[in-house]
Amino acid sequence: MKKVLLGLCVSGMLALAPAAWAQSGAPTPVEYTERVPTEGAGRTALYNRALDWAQNKFAYKPTSSLKATEAAGMLRITGTGTLKQVDGKGKDQPVTVLFDFTFQATDNSYTYTVGTFRVIPDAKQPSQIVAFDEYRTELQADRNNEKTHNDRRLTAQANSMASEAAMSFRSYMNSQPAEGHVGLAGEN
Numbered sequence: 001m002k003k004v005l006l007g008l009c010v011s012g013m014l015a016l017a018p019a020a021w022a023q024s025g026a027p028t029p030v031e032y033t034e035r036v037p038t039e040g041a042g043r044t045a046l047y048n049r050a051l052d053w054a055q056n057k058f059a060y061k062p063t064s065s066l067k068a069t070e071a072a073g074m075l076r077i078t079g080t081g082t083l084k085q086v087d088g089k090g091k092d093q094p095v096t097v098l099f100d101f102t103f104q105a106t107d108n109s110y111t112y113t114v115g116t117f118r119v120i121p122d123a124k125q126p127s128q129i130v131a132f133d134e135y136r137t138e139l140q141a142d143r144n145n146e147k148t149h150n151d152r153r154l155t156a157q158a159n160s161m162a163s164e165a166a167m168s169f170r171s172y173m174n175s176q177p178a179e180g181h182v183g184l185a186g187e188n
Contacts, residue, residue: 030132030155031115032162034170039108043073046105046173050112051075053172054101060165064098073105079165083119083157085139085150096120097158098129101165112169114162132158 038046051068060079068075078100084092100116117132130138139151 029115030117030158030162031113032159032166033111033113033115034166035109035111036170036173037109041108043105043107044070046110047073047075047103049173050103050105050110050169053169054103057168057172058101058165059168060099060161073110074103076100076102081161083154083161085154086148088144088147090148094123095154096123096126097132097161099158099162099165101169110173112166114165114169117158117162 047068047070051070054063054066054068054075054077058077058079060081062080064078064080066075066077078098081097081099083095083097085095087093096119098118098120099114101112101114103110103112118129119132119135120126120129121135122128136151136155139145139154142148142150145151
């Protein structure tokens with residue numbers, strides 16, 4: 001039985017390996033998107049909850065360009081974070097990134113996206129902003145990349161940041177109290 005199970009595991013890994021190798025050549029964009037059904041919640045209630053999160057709970061500060069359109073149930077905010085690449089000697093070099101959080105509500109669902117990452121390569125020149133994919137390509141071309149793996153390092157950190165922002169938002173949206181219910185379920 002153990003040999004059969006081991007054989008199935010090995011054959012499964014071998015079957016998946018070519019797909020993994022094919023994907024490793026082209027970097028995927030750093031983005032997290034989710035559509036959440038919320039039957040009967042209402043566009044305005046969802047929008048107000050998301051706006052409250054963006055104004056009071058969004059952890060990636062300083063923020064900029066909060067654009068909120070209540071009639072359309074849309075909002076967009078730009079957050080700031082820090083990623084750490086390393087130099088040839090293994091010393092951390094912080095890099096500032098900007099990313100957008102967008103939200104769109106309907107009466108029965110909402111969609112949110114954490115993405116559009118941009119890098120500020122030189123903290124002394126904050127007006128020079130480079131698209132994340134372009135910056136990653138520059139890192140791949142760097143002669144020290146075989147040693148530092150900064151392209152993969154920053155991609156992993158940016159993906160983690162996108163995931164953390166998304167989890168924070170989803171947790172906040174899920175914690176909204178049900179209308180008319182206070183206390184434990186089933187209590188009167």
